[in-house]
Amino acid sequence: xxxxxxxxxxxxxxxxxxxxxxxxxxxxxxxxxxxxxxxxxxxxxxxxxxxxxxxxxxxxxxxxxxxxxxxxxxxxxxxxxxxxxxxxxxxxxxxxxxxxxxxxxxxxxxxxxxxx
Amino acid sequence: xxxxxxxxxxxxxxxxxxxxxxxxxxxxxxxxxxxxxxxxxxxxxxxxxxxxxxxxxxxxxxxxxxxxxxxxxxxxxxxxxxxxxxxxxxxxxxxxxxxxxxxxxxxxxxxxxx
Amino acid sequence: xxxxxxxxxxxxxxxxxxxxxxxxxxxxxxxxxxxxxxxxxxxxxxxxxxxxxxxxxxxxxxxxxxxxxxxxxxxxxxxxxxxxxxxxxxxxxxxxxxxxxxxxxxxxxxxxxxxxxxxxxxxxxxxxxxxxxxxxxxxxxxxxxxxxxxxxxxxxxxxxxxxxxxxxxxxxxxxxxxxxxxxxxxxxxxxxxxxxxxxxxxxxxxxxxxxxxxxxxxxxxxxxxxxxxxxxxxxxxx
Numbered sequence: 126x127x128x129x130x131x132x133x134x135x136x137x138x139x140x141x142x143x144x145x146x147x148x149x150x151x152x153x154x155x156x157x158x159x160x161x162x163x164x165x166x167x168x169x170x171x172x173x174x175x176x177x178x179x180x181x182x183x184x185x186x187x188x189x190x191x192x193x194x195x196x197x198x199x200x201x202x203x204x205x206x207x208x209x210x211x212x213x214x215x216x217x218x219x220x221x222x223x224x225x226x227x228x229x230x231x232x233x234x235x236x237x238x239x240x241x
Numbered sequence: 242x243x244x245x246x247x248x249x250x251x252x253x254x255x256x257x258x259x260x261x262x263x264x265x266x267x268x269x270x271x272x273x274x275x276x277x278x279x280x281x282x283x284x285x286x287x288x289x290x291x292x293x294x295x296x297x298x299x300x301x302x303x304x305x306x307x308x309x310x311x312x313x314x315x316x317x318x319x320x321x322x323x324x325x326x327x328x329x330x331x332x333x334x335x336x337x338x339x340x341x342x343x344x345x346x347x348x349x350x351x352x353x354x355x
Numbered sequence: 356x357x358x359x360x361x362x363x364x365x366x367x368x369x370x371x372x373x374x375x376x377x378x379x380x381x382x383x384x385x386x387x388x389x390x391x392x393x394x395x396x397x398x399x400x401x402x403x404x405x406x407x408x409x410x411x412x413x414x415x416x417x418x419x420x421x422x423x424x425x426x427x428x429x430x431x432x433x434x435x436x437x438x439x440x441x442x443x444x445x446x447x448x449x450x451x452x453x454x455x456x457x458x459x460x461x462x463x464x465x466x467x468x469x470x471x472x473x474x475x476x477x478x479x480x481x482x483x484x485x486x487x488x489x490x491x492x493x494x495x496x497x498x499x500x501x502x503x504x505x506x507x508x509x510x511x512x513x514x515x516x517x518x519x520x521x522x523x524x525x526x527x528x529x530x531x532x533x534x535x536x537x538x539x540x541x542x543x544x545x546x547x548x549x550x551x552x553x554x555x556x557x558x559x560x561x562x563x564x565x566x567x568x569x570x571x572x573x574x575x576x577x578x579x580x581x582x583x584x585x586x587x588x589x590x591x592x593x
Contacts, residue, residue: 133421134446134510139561147319147558154312161305161345165352194271201267204260210559211257211578233271247593249550250584318558321551322516 142226146203149196156193191234198233202226252314259311266304291353298354305346313339357438359431361389363401364443367452373441374398386426386434387415390442390454403454413504413568417454418443423509425568445509461505464521469547470528473540483537495534498527498576500569507563507573519552523563523573526554530576533583545580545587554580 206226291297313335320326320335359380362373376397378389387405394401406414410428417426420434420441434440448456476483485492507523514520529548532538548554554577563573587593 131421134423134562134566135512135560137561137565139559139565140512143558143560150312150315151319154316157308157312158341158345161342161349165345165349194274197267197271201264204264207559208257208260208264210574211581244550245593246546246549246553246584247588249553249555250588250593253555253581254585254588318551318556322513322556327551 142203142206142222145199145227145230146207149200149203152196153193153200156196195230195234199230202229205229252317255310256314259307259314262303262307263311266300266307269300270304292355294354298350301350302347305343305350308346309339309343312342359389359435359438359440361393361440361442363390363393363454365401365453366450368450368457371450371453373443380431380438384431386417386419386424386429386431386440386442389431389440390417390426401454402452410568411502413502413506416445416504416506416509418446418509423506423566425504425506428568445505447509447511447514448505456505456509458505461508461522461524462503465503465525465528467547468521468525468529468553469540469544470525470532472532472535472538474537475539476537485536489536491534491536494579495531498531498571498573501527501571502569504568506566506568510562510566512560512562513556513558517551517556520556521548521553523557523577526557526580527563527571527573527576530579533580542587542592545584546593548580549584549593554584557581 203226206222209222316338317331317335320331357380358377361376361378363376365371365374376393378392378397381388387408390401390403391405394403403417404414405427406412408415408427410425413425415426416423418424418441419426419429420439422434423445424434426442431440442454444450444454445456448458448461451457487493487496501524503524505524507527508514511520511523514522526548529544533541533544538544550556557574557577559574559578561574564571564575567573584593
């Protein structure tokens with residue numbers, strides 16, 4: 126009876142924090158084996174590693190790396206929110222932890238972008 | 242892997258514990274990447290740092306194992322809630338996924354350590 | 356003042372749809388006033404629940420513009436800025452008819468979670484002396500005002516994704532009992548609320564805490580249960 130995704134009841138910070146946490150987790154879980162496999166392939170020797178590293182200079186790859194760090198930071202921030210909510214004694218300000226988590230995510234993403 | 246109170250509680254504990262371990266590992270790794278990438282990466286530089294370095298091997302070994310615990314348990318909830326996939330087949334699939342993460346990860350690390 | 360354009364869900368367990376009505380707007384009008392007007396003046400076949408009309412019993416809980424609320428405590432001015440109202444029965448519960456939800460599974464889960472006080476004293480014993488400022492008592496007090504209205508249950512995503520999930524109200528009640536020093540069934544209670552059907556399925560979306568008309572925080576209670584279960588597991592009590 127209810128709509129497939131009714132945003133009206135879900136439009137509060139903690140919900141978005143959850144969604145970002147779950148989607149980033151899914152993306153990371155998909156990426157992780159790929160990352161390990163690619164690394165194992167490339168690190169067969171110094172020459173292969175050098176070739177791999179040149180490949181990492183490509184803009185598309187840099188964008189993917191940046192996306193990955195953002196996902197990682199987002200998932201970490203969301204995870205810290207959960208750990209704080211679950212293990213620290215209850216306080217009202219914990220509601221705004223979701224916002225803090227978002228800020229931290231952005232900060233880390235920016236730092237990495239600047240470092241590129 | 243049945244759904245007894247005991248099993249479920251231990252899965253939850255494993256999830257939160259591995260999360261805490263990963264939080265530390267990721268912070269270290271992010272810091273390393275940011276500082277390493279700033280100066281430009283070269284194969285020689287990386288391998289000089291990793292070859293024969295037992296601390297490095299230990300650190301990334303823990304990292305990989307924590308991933309192998311954390312990711313499948315996280316997927317377990319998601320599969321149940323968003324795909325309606327519950328029961329032994331789901332748990333078997335996730336166990337296989339955990340093995341995949343562990344094997345691929347350790348292979349990659351050993352490749353750079355040896 | 357203009358008329359309100361109200362969309363009311365009509366139907367039963369087999370299905371239904373929204374029916375439009377036009378309701379005159381009045382000062383300090385609540386959504387319950389709107390529903391009452393429709394039933395008394397426009398369509399006597401409309402089924403809905405209410406009792407106290409003054410925000411104490413929780414019977415009038417419905418979905419208003421997609422959000423679960425007490426209709427007697429919801430002023431039209433607050434939710435119908437553009438003159439439109441959409442009223443439907445509470446989500447996550449089977450429909451009896453129109454705006455009436457079947458609350459049986461809500462209370463069944465409460466029972467399944469062992470949300471019932473089990474003490475060891477009889478009427479011949481002296482009163483239990485419980486320090487009101489003790490940490491466990493303060494935790495329990497923070498959650499005992501629940502009147503079982505179902506708003507949290509209707510707002511919870513995990514309830515909609517997981518049919519076995521006991522839900523925020525039942526878990527919150529168990530937490531208040533676990534914190535009650537007179538309670539004698541602690542170990543069994545914790546066992547009843549562990550797992551995918553229990554507290555471990557909560558992902559802290561906090562919709563329950565956002566929506567609770569009594570301003571309780573089931574999220575906090577559920578987090579407490581998770582902590583209590585860690586201790587139980589480590590002590591080998593599970």
